[in-house]
Amino acid sequence: MEGFLADIHDVAKLAGVSIKTVSRVINHEQGVREITRARVQKAIDKLQYTPHIGARLMRSSKSNLIGLISSTISTVSRDPVKSGLSSIHIVSGIQQYCRKANKTLLIIDTEPDEEDIKSSIDIFRSHQVEGIFHILNYHHQVSPLQYSDTPFWIVNGYSNSQTAAVVPDDYHGQKLAVEYLLQQGHTRIGYIGLSTSIEAGKLRLKGFQETIQQYDLPYDLMLTELGIKNASDNSFSLLHEALDKLLKHASPPTAICFGNDEMALQAIPILEKRGLNIPDDISIMGYDNDFATAAAARPKLTTVSLPYQRMGQIAAENLLRQLQDPDAESKFEDYPIKVKGEVVVRESVRALSSIKIASKKII
Amino acid sequence: MEGFLADIHDVAKLAGVSIKTVSRVINHEQGVREITRARVQKAIDKLQYTPHIGARLMRSSKSNLIGLISSTISTVSRDPVKSGLSSIHIVSGIQQYCRKANKTLLIIDTEPDEEDIKSSIDIFRSHQVEGIFHILNYHHQVSPLQYSDTPFWIVNGYSNSQTAAVVPDDYHGQKLAVEYLLQQGHTRIGYIGLSTSIEAGKLRLKGFQETIQQYDLPYDLMLTELGIKNASDNSFSLLHEALDKLLKHASPPTAICFGNDEMALQAIPILEKRGLNIPDDISIMGYDNDFATAAAARPKLTTVSLPYQRMGQIAAENLLRQLQDPDAESKFEDYPIKVKGEVVVRESVRALSSIKIASKKII
DNA sequence: TGTCTAAATGACAAGGTTGTCATTTTTTCA
DNA sequence: TGAAAAAATGACAACCTTGTCATTTAGACA
Structure with a gap:
């Protein structure tokens, strides 16, 4: 034998x-x-x-293979600290569903470069994959690629309204953050956001602004500082400046929303050096629920989750449905599908019990 | 067309x-x-x-596919905070080499369960993979599986001396940690380690003990506390106790080596609550160089790296060599191959310049 | 130029599966 | 019980490539 x-x-x-x-x-x-x-x-x-898969492949086109393009792993090795490592949770979500459906994932991890992605798709095609996921490291738009008739889903980004895609609802998430702070009694809320050149920055800012307006919070209290692109070392001084402005304001905020957890983390020592205790003197919120960062920070960060795993699940669920019956009408009129995150309460926000909550306007 | x-x-x-x-x-x-x-x-x-891959597969068995079994992704979803997420660096190392060799990775992420792993191997077999990597989340021994003649490499663990495997050299790493502390002038070095029921705990303890002996440090100053299995919440009190014992010692340590970064991170607030400033009053070292943790901690952790990426590279390098010329004698007489890490200097260790360094014994 | 050798190219089978269609077996119902 | 219908099963081609071995072409040398 x-x-x-x-x-x-x-x-x-x-x-x-x-x-x-x-x-x-x-x-x-x-x-x-x-x-x-x-x-x-x-x-x-x-x-x-x-x-024998080879023989089977020749006759049918059932490879039981699903292609997945990511750049998580490649990126990790270049910038281990930052990097879209957390997008692995997307893969996790996809993985769960694929296993249930007995599909094997063919993962190609490549530079997030259009040429490389095209050649990955070629490889997938030659392996007769039944569907393809394209995972982005951060929420942004990519140019549409013409593929064969293989189902193709973009996760954590989008292309055009015809291309299946799933994104986090950044607008709604930032709204939730503000509403949570309101519930805790904060009405003077600062905002130090990501660059609006990226999708998340744009949407979160919009969510912040509109929520502030919606709740009739005095508009001049909306302390918004932008231009902080990312929480990398070289923008550290920008963060400094932004905090400076906010705190020197005539009536400074009792809470600050940061563009992401990384920024919030970096802000902690700056705030403490000024003698401000978190959350007693000032509350802070992050965004992303970047587990390692948010849980390692002291105090642990209250933040808004990026529903990565759920996004993966949703994409997988839909793609597998397509596979099962290819003619079924798509439930969705246009893409991307937006997935809502939620507030993750930890330690960095204090309740201002003395202050009454502004009544909610009818939308 | x-x-x-x-x-x-x-x-x-x-x-x-x-x-x-x-x-x-x-x-x-x-x-x-x-x-x-x-x-x-x-x-x-x-x-x-x-x-057409199918047709080609039938004739030649050149699938250009390499199988990779991991449980990183599955584990992530269950315990996002801890989990062997960093073992993704192993995949990163493998990835680099496979891409160069134009091999596509077929990744199956599964429970670290023997049955599941066997069935993964079956799937790989049906896809005619040319080689298989089995990545473990943490350094331990697994029972040998009988496979076909497909090259098979275990990374971050081992099975028996015939099974190709790559592990981190935990013994050597802990030795480096002690030697680094010695260089910085510390001679009273404490140790609060991982449970010795796991491989890393055993080897690091041995590395610590023997290095202490080797440098003629008074043996009764070796402050060793064990039994801390992992840095999860429920062992928090154990960490408390261990620190208590160390600090109440007649001549307490000027530096402490912790079992991993997570433990060191948790120790920081405990030490600070006792009025000890790190590193001015006491130096601490972690282990693992778990990027998120070590860099997020304040002060940033000086630690010892787990050479995950390198381990992946070494495994990939060897497997690909086997593929190219299957008859070549293995360079290695027995496995596992041990890969050395290095001290990563950050902020949590202070130099005690006043104290002379013990002269190194000849080994 | 003709012969011999080496290099380049081609003809054809084989590989393990599934699709098509034919055949056999079982079931149904008068 | 027997005929018709339905269900189960089987025979065989086709899928696209590579390996083997045969044939043709180009090159070397007398």
């Missing part, structure tokens, strides 16, 4: 049926009597028979 | 050669005149021909 691989003929012989019947059994086709099926199955088990 | 896929016959026809010659060109076989090769290549380009 050393190195011996049984093929469908061996199974057929052992079971005393034709190869076609064996084929029917392994593909769960109907029209096989239970007694025959059992006999064949027994032979399959005995011979440890596995269908 | 809609949906039309050219096959080798189309190319041959267009180029005016036989299919075999086309086959030679796409497989870079020798024995084709340059002029012929060019003509064929032109036809290939024109028709956007891609060889």
Whole structure:
């Protein structure tokens, strides 16, 4: 039995049926009597028979393979500290569903470069994948690629309204953050956001602004500082300046929303050096719920979650549905699908119990 | 041209050669005149021909696929905070080499359960992978699995001396940590380690003990506290107790080595609450160089790196070599291969300049 | 130029599966 | 019980490539 691989003929012989019947059994086709099926199955088990993917691929196009393009892993090695490592949660979500559906993930991790992505798609095509996920490291728009008729889903970004895509609802998340602070009694809320050149920055700012307006908070208290692109070392002084402005304001904020957890983390020592205790003197909120950062910070960060895993699940759910019945109308009129996150309460926000909450306007 | 896929016959026809010659060109076989090769290549380009993997698989078993089993992603979703997320750096290292060699990674992320792993191997077998990596979330021993003759490498763990495997050299790393502290003038060094029931705990303790001995540090100053299994919430009180014992010692340590970064991180507030400033009053070292943790801590943690990426690279390098020439003798007499990490200097260790360094014993 | 050798190219089978369609077996119902 | 219908099963081609070995072409040398 050393190195011996049984093929469908061996199974057929052992079971005393034709190869076609064996084929029917392994593909769960109907029209096989239970007694025959059992006999064949027994032979399959005995011979440890596995269908030869190559041969199968030649006849059908059922590869049971789903392609996944990401750049998480490549990025990790270049910038281990930052990087879109958390987008692995997207993969996690996809993974769960694919396993249930007995699909194997073919993962190509590549530079987030259009050429590389195209060649990845080519590789997928040659492996006859049944569907493709394209995972982005951060929420942004990409140019549409023309593919074959293979279902294609972008996760954590979008292309155009025809291209299936799932994104986080950054607008809604920032709104939730403000509403949470309101519930805790804060009415003077500062905002130090991401650059509005990226999607998340734009949407979160909008969510912040509109919520402030909606709740009739005095508009001149909206302390907004932009231009902080990312929480990398070189923008550290920008963060300094922004905090400076906010705190020197005539009536400074009792709470500040930061563009992401990383920024909030960096702000902590700056604030403390000014003698401000968090959350006693000032509350802060992050965004992303970047586990490592948010939980490692002291105090632990109250933040808004980026529903990465859920996004992955939603994309997978839909793609697998498409696979099962390709003609079904899409539920969605246009893309991207927006997925809502939620406030994750930890320690960095204090309740100002003395202050009354502004009544909510009717939208 | 809609949906039309050219096959080798189309190319041959267009180029005016036989299919075999086309086959030679796409497989870079020798024995084709340059002029012929060019003509064929032109036809290939024109028709956007891609060889059909299925058909190719049936004849040659060259799938260009490498299987990778991990449980990183699955684990992430269960325990986002801890989890072996950093083992993704192993994948990163493997990825680099595989891309260079034009191999595509087939990643199956599964529970770290023997049954699941076996079935993953079966899937890989049916896809004709050319080699398999098995990535463990933490350094430990696994029972050997009998596979086909496909090259199989375990990374971050080992099985038996015949099974190819790569592990971090925990013994050496802890030794480096102690030597670094010695260089900084510390001679009273405490140790609060991982449980010795896991490999890393065992080896690091040994590294610590033997180095202490080797440098003739008074043995009764070796303050060792064990039994801290992991830095999860429920062992928090254990960490408290351990620190208590160390600090109440007649001549307390000027530096403490912790079992990992997570533990060191948790120790910081405990130490500070006792009025000890880090590193002015006491120096601390972590282990793992868990980027998020070590860099997010304040002060940033001086630690020892777990050479995950390098381990991945080494495994990949060797597996790919095996693939290229299967008969070559292995360079290694027995496994696992040990890969050394290094001290990563950040902020949590202070130099005690006043104290002379013990002279190094000859080994 | 003709012969011999080496290099280049081609013809054809084989590989393991599924789709099509034919055949056999079982079931249904008069 | 027998004929018709339905269900189960089987025979065989086709899928696209590469390996083997045969044939043709180009090159070397007398």
